[in-house]
């Protein structure tokens with residue numbers, strides 16, 4: 001099988017880690033009978049400055065018409081409003097209906113306090129619909145944004161969380177794990193937002209009441225309390241499902257638990273399509289120094305393969321990364337090591 | 353000076369910790385020339401079941417017309433929608449225009465990794481305006497909520513954060529601290545919400561550009577990255593200012609850093625009025641067992657006094673609490689101890 005994969009480095013260290021992602025895919029053992037065909041695509045702030053668009057139409061077209069998956073690096077979003085600029089990854093998620101953002105946060109099993117959770121974030125609505133207005137009043141400006149929650153999107157993301165919980169349980173039959181049974185935790189703030197988050201809550205519960213999830217325990221947490229528990233008892237959590245914005249916040253919080261954002265992958269998943277994306281940003285401060293941690297991208301490549309129904313290839317990448325981390329000799333500076341990006345990549349390729 | 357203080361225990365352990373708050377105020381040394389006159393007031397889920405209103409009008413009237421401050425315990429908000437029920441503390445904040453929610457999170461100086469920050473949360477708008485609608489569509493229900501951010505509220509909360517930063521700096525002149533200079537960190541998500549959070553950002557910056565804050569360093573953080581940093585480098589932060597919902601989430605996250613929500617106080621502050629409120633909930637699981645940690649409430653009483661211009665009385669309470677924690681002999685179960693609520697209170701009263 002040949003997979004056509006778009007490569008979208010974006011800005012900053014995106015340009016250093018995406019080539020690493022390409023290298024690991026190319027280095028997968030021939031016995032897997034998996035080939036890749038890559039296409040370079042543009043997006044990001046540099047693309048915006050060159051072409052006037054942070055997400056050129058050509059990028060969307062090629063992904064939609066030619067590719068099965070993609071690797072997306074990072075983009076430098078200006079914190080100040082730049083006329084016409086809008087985050088290309090947020091736009092891509094919506095335009096390709098990549099309705100789930102899946103973020104596994106996991107230590108190696110030998111860690112002092114092992115954790116192993118995955119945050120399943122709704123990826124198309126909530127405040128990310130970006131419908132905002134501003135009006136002048138005698139008291140100054142007043143701005144409003146819409147938070148939109150639909151039954152359909154909530155149902156489908158919760159079902160995805162349930163499916164992931166079952167799949168994780170299956171993998172545990174053959175590999176050691178800290179969890180003995182699958183758990184999905186529904187996160188919301190329905191004590192304040194009874195209609196929007198209330199709908200997320202009820203639609204999630206309904207999706208998870210399907211008999212196929214009978215073996216999955218279901219729990220709920222108010223988002224503020226979820227953040228508290230995440231830091232007090234992270235080992236308790238297996239799959240956490242959340243609306244878009246809470247998912248964004250929770251996944252950065254969870255990343256802090258494993259020592260570096262440079263370790264945490266994500267996948268933006270739709271029907272038959274997945275974009276792997278490291279959770280870190282474009283990190284302009286370390287750009288061009290060959291010290292960015294490539295692991296988040298390597299794991300994102302594996303995660304993409306999982307959602308493209310290639311679990312064996314994914315498992316090989318995960319195992320090679322874990323072996324590098326367990327040995328702990330060739331680590332990038334964010335993990336307290338001295339290795340360059342290239343040295344880390346080569347160490348991991350050797351272990352494939 | 354005599355202060356009239358409303359006591360609103362609410363539900364669950366609120367009924368055990370609010371009496372502790374009363375006791376410490378009554379036990380303050382006579383040399384402070386501060387007297388208290390207490391009035392018991394109702395609010396919460398039990399009040400709702402008894403009277404049909406979670407926040408009886410009498411409670412609002414007495415607070416508004418007779419009191420300078422209040423202590424609020426906790427309320428059991430049902431996670432499912434109960435017709436006619438709505439959170440009384442959220443309503444109180446709005447009705448009394450208690451526009452700031454101030455949450456100091458601090459370890460004792462002798463902690464292994466001392467932290468000392470305060471989260472200043474806007475308390476009247478954002479998604480807490482609770483303007484929600486639901487409509488039926490061919491694809492199922494769609495619910496929307498309004499997130500409202502005003503220039504006025506953003507400006508005034510940032511100014512409050514600046515004032516608090518200056519006041520903290522002043523206290524540091526005479527007491528040891530981990531910070532050498534004042535810092536305010538503005539938290540937002542303007543890379544996605546350019547109008548609403550963009551307005552929070554620009555109005556905050558404008559407020560803090562006043563020459564009186566010239567000695568205060570100003571920084572900004574995107575909310576997801578703020579949560580990440582909160583856990584990686586909590587010692588770096590001094591004053592964090594945030595819109596309502598991010599402030600809610602950040603303060604629970606910060607509470608996790610100090611070991612227990614049972615330690616973390618808050619104050620809801622308006623012009624000349626303050627309500628002290630422990631950050632923890634009504635904890636029905638431990639209710640009636642006399643094991644709730646009273647410290648969050650004792651510190652909330654002190655915080656209320658700070659905002660009622662009684663810093664000396666406040667300092668006495670803080671010092672007595674710190675002495676109890678530093679000795680570490682009489683601790684409640686949430687801190688790994690075996691002491692009852694009453695034993696902790698008595699130990700702290702002895703140290704006043």
Ligand SMILES: CC(C)[C@H](C(=O)O)[C@@H](O)C(=O)O
Nearest residue numbers: 077087089090248543544576
């Ligand atoms: C860059 C930003 C728009 C994005 C988001 O909020 O989704 C990022 O934080 C992420 O998590 O991928």
Ligand SMILES: CC(C)[C@H](C(=O)O)[C@@H](O)C(=O)O
Nearest residue numbers: 191192224429439441442600
């Ligand atoms: C109970 C709830 C409505 C409240 C809030 O969200 O403000 C609580 O979490 C708090 O922080 O005081």
